[in-house]
Amino acid sequence: MSTERIVSAAAVDPDEDRRNVALRPETMDRYIGQRALVEKLRVALRAAADRGEAMDHLLLHGPPGLGKTTLAHLVAAELDANLVVTSGPALTKPAELAGLLTKLRERDVLFVDEIHRMPVALEEYLYSAMEDFRIDVRVDSGMHARTVTLRLHPFTLVGATTRAGLLSGPMRSRFGLQGHLEFYPPEELLLILRYSAFRLGLRGASDSGSKASGELDGALLRLAERSRGTPRIANRLLRRLRDFAQVRHAGVVSAQACDDALALEGVDALGLDSLDRRYLKCLAEVYRGGPAGLEAIAASIAEDAGTLEQAVEPYLLQAGLLARTRRGRQLTKRAADHLGVDVDPPGGEDGDASADALFEG
Ligand code: ADP
Numbered sequence: 001m002s003t004e005r006i007v008s009a010a011a012v013d014p015d016e017d018r019r020n021v022a023l024r025p026e027t028m029d030r031y032i033g034q035r036a037l038v039e040k041l042r043v044a045l046r047a048a049a050d051r052g053e054a055m056d057h058l059l060l061h062g063p064p065g066l067g068k069t070t071l072a073h074l075v076a077a078e079l080d081a082n083l084v085v086t087s088g089p090a091l092t093k094p095a096e097l098a099g100l101l102t103k104l105r106e107r108d109v110l111f112v113d114e115i116h117r118m119p120v121a122l123e124e125y126l127y128s129a130m131e132d133f134r135i136d137v138r139v140d141s142g143m144h145a146r147t148v149t150l151r152l153h154p155f156t157l158v159g160a161t162t163r164a165g166l167l168s169g170p171m172r173s174r175f176g177l178q179g180h181l182e183f184y185p186p187e188e189l190l191l192i193l194r195y196s197a198f199r200l201g202l203r204g205a206s207d208s209g210s211k212a213s214g215e216l217d218g219a220l221l222r223l224a225e226r227s228r229g230t231p232r233i234a235n236r237l238l239r240r241l242r243d244f245a246q247v248r249h250a251g252v253v254s255a256q257a258c259d260d261a262l263a264l265e266g267v268d269a270l271g272l273d274s275l276d277r278r279y280l281k282c283l284a285e286v287y288r289g290g291p292a293g294l295e296a297i298a299a300s301i302a303e304d305a306g307t308l309e310q311a312v313e314p315y316l317l318q319a320g321l322l323a324r325t326r327r328g329r330q331l332t333k334r335a336a337d338h339l340g341v342d343v344d345p346p347g348g349e350d351g352d353a354s355a356d357a358l359f360e361g
Contacts, residue, residue, distance in 0.1 A: 005273055005275065005311070006233075006236065006237070006240065006265050006266075006267060006273065007228055007233055007267060007271060007272075007273045007276075007315075008233075008311065009063055009064040009065035009066075009228065009230045009232060009233060009311075009315075010064045010065065010232075011064075011065075011232065012236070016232075016236070017069070019239075020232070020235055022199055023195070023196045023199050023200075023235055024070050024073065025070065025074070025195070026077070027074065027077065027078075028041070028042065028074050028077075028078055030195070031067070031070065031071070031074055032184070032188050032191045032192050032195075032231075033182075033184050033185075033188040033191075033192075034066075034067065034071075034179075034181055034182065037071075037179040037180070037181065040177065040179060041058075041071070041075065041177070041179070044056055044058075044177055045075065045078045045079065048079070048107075049079070053107075053154065054079075054106070054107045054154040054155055054156045055075065055079060055107075055109075055156045055177075056156070056175075056176030056177045057130055057156060057157040057158070057159070057174060057175045057176055057177065058075065058156065058157070058158045058159070058175060058176075058177040058178070058179070059115075059158075059159045059160075059161070059164075059167075059172065059175035059177070059178045059179070060072070060158065060159070060160045060161075060178075060179055060180075060181060061160070061161050061162070061163075061164035061178070061179075061180055061181070062162070062180050062181030062182065063162060063181070063183070063230070063314060064162050064230075064232070065230040065231060065232030065233060066181040066182070066183065066184070066229075066230060066231065066232075067181060067231060068113075068160035068181060069085075069111070069113060069160065071158075071181075072085075072109065072111040072158040072160065073111075075109055075156070075158060076108075076109040076111075079107055079109065079156070081105075081107045081108045081109055081156075082104075082105060082108045082109070083108070083109045083111055084100060084103070084104060084108060084109070084110050084111065085111045085113070086100060086110070086111070086112055086113070087112060087113040087114045087115075087117070088112060088113070088114040088115050088116060088117035088118035089114060089117045089118075091112070091118055091119070091122055092119060094121070094122060094125050094137060094138075095137070097122055097125055097126065097129075097135075098125070098135055098137050098150060101129050101135055101150075101152050101155075102135075102150055102152060104152065104153055104155045105153055106153040106154060106155075107153075107154065107155065107156070108153070108155045108156070109155065109156045109157075109158055110155055110156070110157050110158070111158045111159075111160070112157065112158070112159050112160070113160045114160065114161065114162070115159035115160060115161050115167065115171075116161045116162075116163045116164070116166040116167050120168070123168065123170070123171055125137075126157070126171075126174075127170065127171075127174060129152055129157075130157055130174045131174065133151065133152040133153065133154050133155070134149055134150065134151055134152060135149070135150045135152060136148070136149050136150075137150060157175075159175065164180075183228070183229025183230065183318055184229050184230070184231060185229070186221070186224040186225045186227075187224075189223075189224035189227050189229070189231065189234045190217075190220055190221055190224040192231050192234055192235075193220040193223055193224055193234050193235075193238055194206075194210070194211065194212055194217070194220060196234070196235050196238055197212055197216060197220060197238065197253075198212075200238065200239070200242060202216060202242060202253055203216070203251055203252065203253065204216035204217075204253065215252065215253070215254045215255075216253050216254075218254065218255040218258075219241065219253045219254055219255050219257060219258040220238075222255055222258045222259065222262075223237050223238060223241060223258060223262075225269070225270075225271070226262060226267055226268075226269065226270070226271035227271060228271045228315045228318075228319075229315075229318065233271075237261075237262070237265075237267070240261055240265060241253060241257065241258055241261045241262075244257060244260065244261035244264065245257040245261070248260065270319060270321070270338060271315075271319075272321075272338075275303070275312060276312055276315070276316060277339070278301050278303075279297065279301060279303075279308060279312050279313075279316070280316070280321060280322070280331065280335050280338075280339055281339060281341075282297055282300050282301050283297060283322075283329060283330075283331045283335075284331050284335070284336065284339055284341045284343050285341070286300050288343055288344050289330065289331040289336065289343030289344055290325075290328055290329050290330040290331055291325050291327040291328030291329060291330045292328045292329055293328045293329070294308060294309060294313075294328075294329060296328075297329060313329075316335075319334075320332055320334050321334055321335035321338065322335065331343055
């Protein structure tokens with residue numbers, strides 16, 4: 001379900017990220033936002049370069065679509081090293097991992113996406129690889145079983161995860177550098193969109209990063225505000241807008257074209273789609289604003305609770321439209337205003353302190 005949504009933060013199909021390669025910043029200077037993390041990386045890269053060593057292993061965590069893979073590419077580019085890309089679920093056997101690790105050259109970067117989904121049995125192989133740059137592989141079995149130690153070139157592992165909590169303690173502690181990626185404010189998404197508009201050759205776009213023509217810039221700002229803090233969504237909406245403007249607005253990308261294109265996609269002024277609105281409306285109308293349990297809401301709108309928790313709630317929480325209290329999910333005043341509904345204010349018999357705080361804030 002979530003994979004079909006235009007506002008899904010994960011890639012909607014395997015080709016999407018391939019098409020996005022052209023939009024990816026090529027240097028650290030072009031990477032927008034995440035300033036504290038980028039600064040930390042600059043120091044680590046500089047220190048590694050000065051010592052002529054591989055950079056510390058790096059764990060990046062945060063919601064999908066915020067630029068973890070992009071950062072891994074940039075780290076490798078700054079190190080002037082190769083990047084080898086794999087993912088937790090793709091690694092199933094020790095031999096596959098050993099194959100990847102032994103092919104790495106000095107100071108190369110191994111990027112493991114969704115590292116929390118790597119089989120536990122492989123973790124201990126990775127530990128010795130990360131700590132001592134060696135890997136002990138068992139060969140043969142039974143009486144002839146023996147362990148062969150393979151020496152590796154010093155390398156940097158960059159692990160990415162959307163679920164840092166699912167990573168084992170020992171695994172996490174082996175990353176010398178860790179960084180959390182935050183949602184982007186609209187001003188930063190606007191900068192990303194200006195760059196993308198330029199790369200996609202939109203009429204009115206000027207060279208990367210600088211302001212586009214008034215008409216285009218108005219449209220880009222509107223997109224930025226509806227992209228749920230996520231560059232991947234911003235770039236996807238921009239492509240849809242480009243198509244729409246070409247077919248319906250004679251190629252002119254204006255605020256009006258943007259509104260029309262998003263209306264057609266069912267995306268509203270806050271970047272919510274019909275599933276988000278169904279969730280909020282259910283909470284408002286069926287549960288009078290809550291608190292209500294996730295399972296109850298899921299049953300009322302005939303959706304899977306896991307999908308709602310992973311693909312719907314994070315943005316609603318982030319946007320201050322939903323509060324999670326001890327007693328369940330609670331609609332906020334902002335959400336009630338957005339839906340144009342009146343709900344019982346929490347804090348009476350049904351409310352609790354944390355919901356009150358959110359309502360007043
Ligand atoms: P993740 O690995 O966190 O899911 P990606 O690195 O694949 O996210 O980023 C998704 C898309 O968003 C990429 O195509 C990239 O071009 C764009 N993007 C992400 N972060 C930035 C950024 N800080 N500046 C410019 N573009 C970005």
